[in-house]
Amino acid sequence: MRILYVEDDPRVAAMVGDILSASGDVLVWEASGSAALLRAGMEPFDVIILDRMLGDIDGLTITRRLREGGIGTPILILSALGRSSDRADGLDGGADDYLAKPFEPEELVARLRALHRRASGREHSAVILYGAFECHVKARTAFRENRHLALSPKEFELFRYFMENAGEVVTREMLLHHVWKMDFDPQTNVVDVNIGRLRRKLEDGFDRPALETILGSGYRLLDGRP
Amino acid sequence: MIRPPRSIFTRLAGAAILLSLVLLAGLWWLTQVSVGATLQEAARAQVDVDLAGLVDIYATGGQAELQARINDRIALIPAEGNAPHYLLANDRGERIAGDLRKWPLLDPAVSESGVIAIGEGARAHARAVQLGPDLRLVVARSADLEAPVLASITTAFAAGGAVFVALVALLGRFAAHGLARRIARINLAFREPQDAASLAAAGRTDGDEIDELAANSASALVRVNDLVAAYKDTSEQIAHEIRTPLSHLDNRLVKALASQPAPAVAERLAEARAEIRRIVQTLESLLDIAASKAHRGDRSGLAPVDLSALVTGICELYAGSAEEAGLTLDWTIAPGVEIKGDARQLRRLVTNMLDNAIKYVPSGGRVAVTLEPGPVLVVADDGPGIDPCDRERIFERFYRGRALGEETSGSGLGLALARAIAERHGLALTLEEPLAGGPGGAVFVIAAAS
Numbered sequence: 001m002r003i004l005y006v007e008d009d010p011r012v013a014a015m016v017g018d019i020l021s022a023s024g025d026v027l028v029w030e031a032s033g034s035a036a037l038l039r040a041g042m043e044p045f046d047v048i049i050l051d052r053m054l055g056d057i058d059g060l061t062i063t064r065r066l067r068e069g070g071i072g073t074p075i076l077i078l079s080a081l082g083r084s085s086d087r088a089d090g091l092d093g094g095a096d097d098y099l100a101k102p103f104e105p106e107e108l109v110a111r112l113r114a115l116h117r118r119a120s121g122r123e124h125s126a127v128i129l130y131g132a133f134e135c136h137v138k139a140r141t142a143f144r145e146n147r148h149l150a151l152s153p154k155e156f157e158l159f160r161y162f163m164e165n166a167g168e169v170v171t172r173e174m175l176l177h178h179v180w181k182m183d184f185d186p187q188t189n190v191v192d193v194n195i196g197r198l199r200r201k202l203e204d205g206f207d208r209p210a211l212e213t214i215l216g217s218g219y220r221l222l223d224g225r226p
Numbered sequence: 227m228i229r230p231p232r233s234i235f236t237r238l239a240g241a242a243i244l245l246s247l248v249l250l251a252g253l254w255w256l257t258q259v260s261v262g263a264t265l266q267e268a269a270r271a272q273v274d275v276d277l278a279g280l281v282d283i284y285a286t287g288g289q290a291e292l293q294a295r296i297n298d299r300i301a302l303i304p305a306e307g308n309a310p311h312y313l314l315a316n317d318r319g320e321r322i323a324g325d326l327r328k329w330p331l332l333d334p335a336v337s338e339s340g341v342i343a344i345g346e347g348a349r350a351h352a353r354a355v356q357l358g359p360d361l362r363l364v365v366a367r368s369a370d371l372e373a374p375v376l377a378s379i380t381t382a383f384a385a386g387g388a389v390f391v392a393l394v395a396l397l398g399r400f401a402a403h404g405l406a407r408r409i410a411r412i413n414l415a416f417r418e419p420q421d422a423a424s425l426a427a428a429g430r431t432d433g434d435e436i437d438e439l440a441a442n443s444a445s446a447l448v449r450v451n452d453l454v455a456a457y458k459d460t461s462e463q464i465a466h467e468i469r470t471p472l473s474h475l476d477n478r479l480v481k482a483l484a485s486q487p488a489p490a491v492a493e494r495l496a497e498a499r500a501e502i503r504r505i506v507q508t509l510e511s512l513l514d515i516a517a518s519k520a521h522r523g524d525r526s527g528l529a530p531v532d533l534s535a536l537v538t539g540i541c542e543l544y545a546g547s548a549e550e551a552g553l554t555l556d557w558t559i560a561p562g563v564e565i566k567g568d569a570r571q572l573r574r575l576v577t578n579m580l581d582n583a584i585k586y587v588p589s590g591g592r593v594a595v596t597l598e599p600g601p602v603l604v605v606a607d608d609g610p611g612i613d614p615c616d617r618e619r620i621f622e623r624f625y626r627g628r629a630l631g632e633e634t635s636g637s638g639l640g641l642a643l644a645r646a647i648a649e650r651h652g653l654a655l656t657l658e659e660p661l662a663g664g665p666g667g668a669v670f671v672i673a674a675a676s
Contacts, residue, residue: 009470011474012470012473012474015473015474015477053462053466080465080466080469080470080473081462081465081466081469082465082469082506082510083465083510083513083514083517084514084570084571084574085514085517085570088570100469100506101469101470101472101473102469102472102473102475102476102477102502102503102506103473105480152542154539154542154543180539180543180573181569181570181573182570182573182574182577183570184510184574184577185507186577186580186581187581187585187640188544188547188580188581188584188585189547189550190543190544190546190547193546193547193550194543194546196546197546
């Protein structure tokens with residue numbers, strides 16, 4: 001991925017640079033909002049990462065100007081303002097995702113992948129296919145090896161989110177935000193337990209595992225082929 | 227513009243109209259009485275003048291002259307229609323001259339005067355005199371003449387009164403409208419405090435009480451706005467200045483972990499990272515509590531939220547975790563319960579209540595969530611309950627229940643934040659007495675603040 005990164009703190013920029021070069025992405029760093037606006041208008045990027053509190057223009061204003069200028073590149077706001085009202089401000093202001101510092105490196109990478117994939121349009125298809133799995137979005141039905149999976153409405157939402165991000169790491173925070181609309185981490189292990197239940201439904205009667213737990217960061221849907 | 231259900235100005239204008247109606251009626255009545263009395267008096271005086279003239283004529287010209295004059299006067303019909311009536315009669319009351327048929331009940335010997343009937347219900351003022359031993363005279367003038375005068379006075383009062391009342395109503399409406407507009411402007415500034423500056427700009431320093439009220443309201447609101455802005459700036463600065471260095475620290479720990487240290491070291495490093503996360507969560511919760519408290523009673527930015535769906539969704543999310551903790555989680559949700567609120571915050575509120583229940587109710591216990599219209603949300607359990615002396619303290623910041631000892635996880639801010647969110651929505655979060663004979667655990671109730 002080719003990523004534009006706007007951040008005025010060089011130490012944070014170096015940290016994010018390390019994370020993303022390790023994942024094989026190209027990072028273009030700008031330290032000011034005005035320079036970033038200029039560059040975003042001239043060069044194509046797959047994703048834009050914005051800090052909120054910049055020296056000149058704040059991240060929310062940059063988001064608005066980019067959207068007004070017809071630039072639809074997915075935007076992830078990476079900010080030290082992490083309350084759920086701050087997140088709502090960012091998402092309501094036109095950003096596609098919001099991550100608060102400090103963050104897990106895997107979380108950032110997973111979210112950037114998800115944003116990029118969503119922008120490439122897989123999400124909008126009526127049927128999502130991955131390995132042995134089928135997700136019929138309109139009919140809200142799920143299949144593995146052509147066998148119907150009896151999922152509750154919420155389990156279907158979970159499964160669909162995994163299908164939309166098939167083969168990639170999905171973090172707890174991403175699930176909480178997208179499936180349960182929560183911008184905070186409950187103290188109870190609700191995500192793990194619900195994933196456990198979904199896993200049983202996806203794996204019951206099959207030999208191969210369907211969901212892989214990535215220690216410390218999240219889960220990944222496997223192709224489930226026999 | 228939102229209109230208050232009962233405007234003081236409408237009532238004032240109504241009272242002014244009523245008062246002018248009462249005054250007009252009183253004035254009309256006084257005029258009626260005094261004009262009536264004056265007319266009666268004038269009729270009596272006319273009778274006396276007429277009678278004196280006729281007595282003179284009798285004295286100088288004798289009975290024949292008197293009879294002639296009486297006939298002349300009867301023939302002469304005055305322009306104002308107040309024709310006089312006469313009766314010249316002998317001592318037995320038999321008519322000699324004049325237009326009255328019958329001698330009235332007046333004693334001529336004492337020159338008695340009074341009101342007499344002159345046929346067909348008409349009345350007249352009259353006075354009788356004894357002119358000679360066998361000659362008596364009565365002069366009368368109609369007493370009913372005031373009726374048309376009084377009727378025209380009534381008409382004049384009715385027409386003038388109608389115009390007057392209409393003017394009062396118009397003026398009252400105009401004045402009330404002006405005052406209501408000025409008061410509405412102040413109310414609007416309170417509803418939308420960010421526009422307080424326009425209220426201050428519109429106020430006059432040399433104005434009346436309402437201008438003074440507007441100026442005072444504006445300066446109070448500007449101060450509130452400044453405080454809110456300062457609070458927002460400060461909390462953002464605090465968040466930024468703490469989260470950024472923590473972020474660097476965390477990054478160092480990540481790098482240290484990446485260098486594949488000995489397992490014991492790795493474990494310590496992971497613990498240190500978890501500690502950083504807890505600090506961040508505590509900071510967030512404190513700022514959330516402050517924000518909720520700052521917005522207490524402020525209804526702006528709230529939208530209708532389907533509370534039934536929201537609570538059901540969270541109960542479903544927690545069902546598995548409760549089961550794993552050996553608890554029974556039951557929920558009874560009335561459908562279609564709505565509230566004006568912030569959905570994200572309300573989710574946080576309900577989540578914190580369930581986190582709290584799952585943390586403190588031991589395995590084998592039961593947690594029951596009920597939502598009823600109102601809204602009234604009850605989270606009750608059959609756990610150990612809460613010591614009466616701790617009942618209020620559990621809602622304080624950093625207070626942790628003693629039941630689970632030192633290793634209790636969490637920031638100690640869950641219930642404090644839940645209460646702050648409830649209050650921001652005009653609700654109260656309270657700990658109620660468990661039902662007598664019931665399971666005896668904790669009963670948390672979220673309901674409209676009384």
